[in-house]
Amino acid sequence: MMIKAVVFDLDGTLLNTLEALSYCISLTMEHFGLKSIDKEHTRYFVGEGARKFVDRALIYNGDKKLKLADKAYKVYDEIFARDCLKDVKPYDGILELLSNLKSMNIKTVVLSNKSQAGVEKNIYTIIGEGVFDSIYGERPGIPKKPDPTALNLIIKELGVSKDEILYVGDTATDMQTAVGAGVKSIGVLWGFRDEKELRENKADYIVKRPCEILETAKKI
Template identity: 25%
Template structure:
């Protein structure tokens, strides 16, 4: 594998947020149950919330209400009470953002090492920007990225490849020099749609299913595999 201008196999690395960079499930579950309590509904389990993460917080709330109201997601969105429930959730999640989440092990050292090596870094998440910004700020991560694309940055979200294409175009990086790192089948499909490499971490959410089932290009145990020396070792092995 040829090395780019950074001297590494990739010049642009894009990261999913929830379940990849940061373990956000605990605070999301709390916000969901804060909302259900205010609506006089029974709570849901953390495991249920994890299965619903990935398509943005609105869709997650729809799934929770569908479960508690005994309705289809389509019926929930058409229900007269949905707007009030959504406003309630927005208030609770804004209060919870950054309070019970934490970066996964080795994330911050790997990001810092990649930045020092000149790699362009971006976040591509389906989470709405008001929550993305709060979570990144809470953990001192905002300044570590050259670009942050949230679920409401463009009219479309992952697995649409627009966010990846935007970053590549903005930084002038070819597809073969671009890597997406995620935790879900959504991320794998996004990378496939964008024509870029996809590596996945096994500790994320992915609707409660093993991400290996989505057939990423590589499954990495943790962000230690993204340290520059580890990337060079991997590239040398690929070439042998």
């Protein structure tokens, strides 16, 4: 099999974090007397890091000049550190997929725009330690997705070619990251966005269930 490594997005791909994200951003908005953010809005506000998430929630609440941004981000950061695991769980089939990839000696990596600490807390608590070969969250000096810098660093670190790696995600940001790095992408339909968005952003493959990721990898 040509594929030697699979890089996964976190939110909406490995873990269903929608409840936690909606809960944390809603508490943040309510702290400032603003309205909460429901899950349907949350799924479209996330994906480009915590600051963008907070900014979008504030704009939605009428703070178009983001006067509350710095204070709101600090509050969100504190709430997220405390409540980021609320009702978080792996999507059905993810744990089996990861086990199968490991048994086939296919390397796995997480690449997220969440903070490094946030990614580690989610992965180590919900999925476990030692499952992934590497975990990449937000890091100083490295731009967030869809900039391909982090993905290119991962490819170099793993020692694989771009033809030997798959990038898996659920949003336009993820598909753009793969395009920017020049790697094949898989868009998943159990996450935060829809098939139209994934296809418009040049997903190479679309899957409905985690087991189809391995099936796809075997065909490449």
